[in-house]
Amino acid sequence: MLYGFNLAVVNSPAQYIKQFFNQTMVARNRTSLDNEALTLFYSVTVSVFAIGGMVGSLLVGMLVTRFGRKGTLVRITFLVFLAGALMGFSRRFGSPEMIVVGRFITGLHSGISLSVVPMYLGEIAPKNLRGFLGLMPSIFICIGVFVAQILGLHELLGKEEHWPLFLSLVVIPTMIQLMLLPWFPESPRYLLMEKKNVHATVTALKWYRTKANIQAEIEEMQEEQRSLTSVQSVSVIGLLKDRSVRWQVITVVVFNIGMQLSGIDAIWFYTNSIFEDAGIPVPQIQYTTVGTGAIEVIAGCIGCFTIERLGRRPLMIGGFTFMGICCAGITLSLLFENHYISVACVVGIIAGFCIGPAGVPFLMTAELFKQSHRPAAYTVSGCLNWLSNFTIGFVFPFLQMSAGAYCYMVFFCICMAVAVYMFFVVPETQNKTFVEISQMFAARNRRLDESMELGHTLKLAKMNGYGAVDLEGGAIEKKM
Structure with missing residues (x-):
């Protein structure tokens, strides 16, 4: 929820924050900032949230291995209180x-949470509810955005004198989390596979499965543990070098870059300016923005309650395809100055994103990797996610100024490319155990290794003028 809140919280008070920047520079240097410098300063303020997120994502593997999933979430709450105090004063x-x-510190907290929460939920969820619980973070991201939009109304905190309070409200949900989360058990998979504490594992499973037979689930975890060459967590370098998970890594890279470069962050960061360019009267923009937030929540709920029926692939393919079509629609509507279509396409992008792409990549990152590889996979995915987030937050205002309406065609191409990749490469993971999913990718990884080895052999043959090829059993020379 804090991630969604911080994405949208700077949207409503943007003009007041810019005025504050300008007034401070006048007081310090007796000169005001020009428009370009002010835009640059504000873009840094918006996008430094993503820099903090990227740094936080790099710490995930170390933190969850040392403190566990729940333990990490409890310990990082102090970051929010520090950030709230800085922004509030x-x-x-x-x-x-x-x-x-x-903003950097809130990004640091969000970067850690955005990886640890899906990991935690994926590990405590039963197989038949993993999709439902895996999409819960996306619903709360949408709720966070919606709350920021409502509180940002001029009738509430959208006034000049209230913006510091508005930015510091992040401490309230954090206090609620700090009161409740310590009472929850740690991830049973973490307790069994990494801490080797069978008693704590059984206790945690009984807490989470009050009416279920936990024996089968313990046996499934033990089977996964036996299939691992090492129960120690793999490093990021080890993950990138491991050929047995190469297609899973490629999939995570495509998902996370595509999710952020789809244009959704440009919509969230700059909703008001986009609607203003579309010709909506300024007094009505804030209410239009709140309407889009309500649609986000509804779309997120639709995805959450249909994923176990439809599966992961239809939500991802359909979501990215619909987003791509709407990005192209925004370009056409701005060229032909049809404001209603422009607003409808913005709403369509948000709805398409929240139905699938907002949450499925985080869920599938947990599903595609076994216990030993999962922390490193979330570190890679989080880093790419936040790096792409920063790129959009920083570059979009300048891209919008230089390319105009055509800037959305970049997002169109990215959305369609991800949908095509999902259709041809990624299998359905619904109702599969982590071991079964790993086996589904095993054949594709073997084919990739064989093709790479064949290409390497052909390259050696081509480089040798006499046609000598070094084989595993020795050298065979063929002299002309």
């Missing part, structure tokens, strides 16, 4: 830098 101390640092 920034105007009193006349320091724009406090906003930038606060």
